[in-house]
Amino acid sequence: MEPGQATDEPALSLAGLRRDYGERTALDGIGFELARGETLLVLGPNGAGKTTLLRILATLLRPSGGEVRALGCSIPAETWKLRGRIGFLGHEPLLYRDLSGRENLRFHARLHGMRGADGEARIDELLAAVGMERRAEGRVAELSAGMRQRLAIARCVLHRPELLLLDEPDSNLDAAGRELARALIGPSEGRTRVIVSHDPERFEAEADQVLRLEAGGKGAFR
Amino acid sequence: MTPSRIAFATILAKDLRAELRTLQSLPAMALFATTTFVIFRFGLDRTSLSGSLASGVLWATLLFAALLGVNRLFVSEREEGGFDAIRLAPIDRSALFAAKATALFVYLMVLELVVVPIFALFFLGSAAALLPLALVLLLANLGIAATGTLISSMAVHSRARDLLGPLVLLPLVVPLMIAATGASEPLLALGGPGYHRFGTWLAVLSLYDLIFLLVGYAVFDFLLED
Numbered sequence: 001m002e003p004g005q006a007t008d009e010p011a012l013s014l015a016g017l018r019r020d021y022g023e024r025t026a027l028d029g030i031g032f033e034l035a036r037g038e039t040l041l042v043l044g045p046n047g048a049g050k051t052t053l054l055r056i057l058a059t060l061l062r063p064s065g066g067e068v069r070a071l072g073c074s075i076p077a078e079t080w081k082l083r084g085r086i087g088f089l090g091h092e093p094l095l096y097r098d099l100s101g102r103e104n105l106r107f108h109a110r111l112h113g114m115r116g117a118d119g120e121a122r123i124d125e126l127l128a129a130v131g132m133e134r135r136a137e138g139r140v141a142e143l144s145a146g147m148r149q150r151l152a153i154a155r156c157v158l159h160r161p162e163l164l165l166l167d168e169p170d171s172n173l174d175a176a177g178r179e180l181a182r183a184l185i186g187p188s189e190g191r192t193r194v195i196v197s198h199d200p201e202r203f204e205a206e207a208d209q210v211l212r213l214e215a216g217g218k219g220a221f222r
Numbered sequence: 223m224t225p226s227r228i229a230f231a232t233i234l235a236k237d238l239r240a241e242l243r244t245l246q247s248l249p250a251m252a253l254f255a256t257t258t259f260v261i262f263r264f265g266l267d268r269t270s271l272s273g274s275l276a277s278g279v280l281w282a283t284l285l286f287a288a289l290l291g292v293n294r295l296f297v298s299e300r301e302e303g304g305f306d307a308i309r310l311a312p313i314d315r316s317a318l319f320a321a322k323a324t325a326l327f328v329y330l331m332v333l334e335l336v337v338v339p340i341f342a343l344f345f346l347g348s349a350a351a352l353l354p355l356a357l358v359l360l361l362a363n364l365g366i367a368a369t370g371t372l373i374s375s376m377a378v379h380s381r382a383r384d385l386l387g388p389l390v391l392l393p394l395v396v397p398l399m400i401a402a403t404g405a406s407e408p409l410l411a412l413g414g415p416g417y418h419r420f421g422t423w424l425a426v427l428s429l430y431d432l433i434f435l436l437v438g439y440a441v442f443d444f445l446l447e448d
Contacts, residue, residue: 083223083310084310093303094304097302098240111308111313113228
């Protein structure tokens, strides 16, 4: 069965996930299933492993143990099949400071196979969607943290990913920015989301499941 | 999967554009090399060099100037999340190795366009050796670019990256330097360029380049894994 065509298989399926950093265990025995189109909210104190979980799902970290499947593919065995299908918004905006916002989006677009007029149209659309069309030609280094976050959100959804992994998506955003972001990374038909946030009230209404991680890397659903 | 040639061109264009805007590597490399030639000029108290001495001065200077470029090669990827961006993209990650090696090769060519004439002005009686020397420079640059990119990508994640890079790279380029100086020595002889064993040394350089380009292509994907 080809990835992306398995509509019955959950978007995410984890069993006994463990991640160690040397002798320290960041995640210990995490397991859950998330159906396609659902939203999982991940809560927990600092150091509980929220970002580690997100980075494993994004294929940026290898699990130390357990089974992880995302969009019908096994991590890490079939990681290469997942590239281009995941939108990741981490603590870093993944933008080159010496390039403009537009140049950064063009860079990411080309790496995801979006070129020419279609690619430029998509970039224009997203720059307007995040309210950055007038600041798109300035170097990223000259932008405020909130503007960089808006560009990072645009970068995250540029290639229309099936799975969104969002670490503190409202970070540094003003009220207008949060509204614009919601239109791009909010609930959407068929798109699965995992959101890490320290603001449960903001996202709980959208969440189909809530996973609370504890210090030591164990998790519980509520 | 995005074709490798598109990924390669995209990453290379990004690097060259950033370097043109910030000039973080090339001016430092050129200034270092020029200053070193000046130091040799007055330190050796010679108005002309030839043979093995000229070859040694030239290649020692170029190698240490190249280290400045090698150390900065992956800085933006480390500090600005470029590694994550590239690992998230549906591309063959060897395109990153090819693009970075090509960028470093370009920096070395530009460096030598500036400083080799300065070297000739300071130490050589004529420019007759420069044309055949260009072939040696080309092949040596390829080897430094391949090896430097490989080592830089490993060292960039270390806290002692500025020390680790040169410590690991310098022993690896010893064969390259032996071949480059061996090829250059007769070219820079007092009576005009000679070609004693020139072909042999070019073959050694080519073999070194081939080996490290293949090694880099083969292992680079694993180096990006966390």
